[in-house]
Amino acid sequence: MDYIRLFNEYRIPFDLSYLKSGWVNIQCVYCNDASMHLGFSVNDDFCNCFRCGGHNLRMTLIKLLNVPANILDQILEPFQTKSKILSRLNEKEKLNKNKIELPDFPLSKAEKNYLLDRHFNPDDLIKKYRIQGGGYVGDWKNRIIIPIYLGGKLVSWVSRTIIKDREPRYKNLENHLSVIDPKKIFFNLDNCRNDYVIVAEGPFDVMRFGDNSVCGFGTTLTRAQLMYLSNRFKKIYFMFDNERIAQKKAREHAMLTQGYGIDSFIIDFSDYGYKDIGEMPPFKVKQLKRELGF
Numbered sequence: 001m002d003y004i005r006l007f008n009e010y011r012i013p014f015d016l017s018y019l020k021s022g023w024v025n026i027q028c029v030y031c032n033d034a035s036m037h038l039g040f041s042v043n044d045d046f047c048n049c050f051r052c053g054g055h056n057l058r059m060t061l062i063k064l065l066n067v068p069a070n071i072l073d074q075i076l077e078p079f080q081t082k083s084k085i086l087s088r089l090n091e092k093e094k095l096n097k098n099k100i101e102l103p104d105f106p107l108s109k110a111e112k113n114y115l116l117d118r119h120f121n122p123d124d125l126i127k128k129y130r131i132q133g134g135g136y137v138g139d140w141k142n143r144i145i146i147p148i149y150l151g152g153k154l155v156s157w158v159s160r161t162i163i164k165d166r167e168p169r170y171k172n173l174e175n176h177l178s179v180i181d182p183k184k185i186f187f188n189l190d191n192c193r194n195d196y197v198i199v200a201e202g203p204f205d206v207m208r209f210g211d212n213s214v215c216g217f218g219t220t221l222t223r224a225q226l227m228y229l230s231n232r233f234k235k236i237y238f239m240f241d242n243e244r245i246a247q248k249k250a251r252e253h254a255m256l257t258q259g260y261g262i263d264s265f266i267i268d269f270s271d272y273g274y275k276d277i278g279e280m281p282p283f284k285v286k287q288l289k290r291e292l293g294f
């Protein structure tokens with residue numbers, strides 16, 4: 001069924017964050033859903049709420065469209081075939097690659113020095129996060145490549161320039177060259193094995209903090225990213241930079257994920273006197289972790 005066209009015509013607000021996995025989401029008509037937990041499968045005719053479970057499709061549509069059962073089929077008839085809108089959206093999503101490979105350059109001396117200046121041990125980061133150099137020519141020149149893995153598979157990467165004041169500081173592999181759009185996932189998910197997660201601002205914060213921390217790419221997280229966190233973790237701690245705009249973003253994200261029924265918190269490390277976690281010396285981070293009980 002073409003739910004997108006159906007919901008469009010009946011003016012039911014919907015969310016396409018999960019379209020790639022085959023779902024069109026709306027606000028659930030059964031539970032006290034403040035966001036978009038009720039998913040309609042675009043491939044099979046059934047629906048399921050991520051909070052309150054599976055529901056009978058006919059009953060749900062009757063409730064949703066507020067129509068009597070005996071005219072439901074007549075109403076649904078025009079929406080039974082796949083529309084152009086949906087196939088076009090699917091095609092757009094299909095642009096991603098199945099497999100990608102890193103540029104595969106070793107860290108240069110300058111790149112190593114950059115890490116040492118920031119009090120990171122390059123060998124430790126190579127071993128744990130498989131970071132690489134950006135090479136001497138091309139798109140990734142003078143950039144440290146930080147691979148993004150999901151389930152052990154390389155799905156994208158982000159890079160950090162080592163040149164002072166060079167913009168952009170962080171550059172992602174573009175969506176259509178990635179296996180998964182980086183704006184739908186996080187860095188370091190494979191090292192999160194608890195039911196809680198710490199969401200930091202950038203990859204260097206994560207590499208300083210270690211396991212059970214992740215970062216999106218920038219302070220603005222997408223709805224798809226926040227839904228990912230809400231589906232995977234029970235508690236989310238936002239640990240953004242000690243600075244007004246970042247803190248405002250952290251509060252917004254915490255409120256939104258609370259709306260998804262998740263316990264969300266904001267970690268305030270302003271007492272430590274550092275702008276971000278990446279800047280904090282390792283022994284201070286240990287102290288902070290102890291204080292937070294991680």
Ligand SMILES: [Zn+2]
Nearest residue numbers: 028031049052
């Ligand atoms: Zn529900």
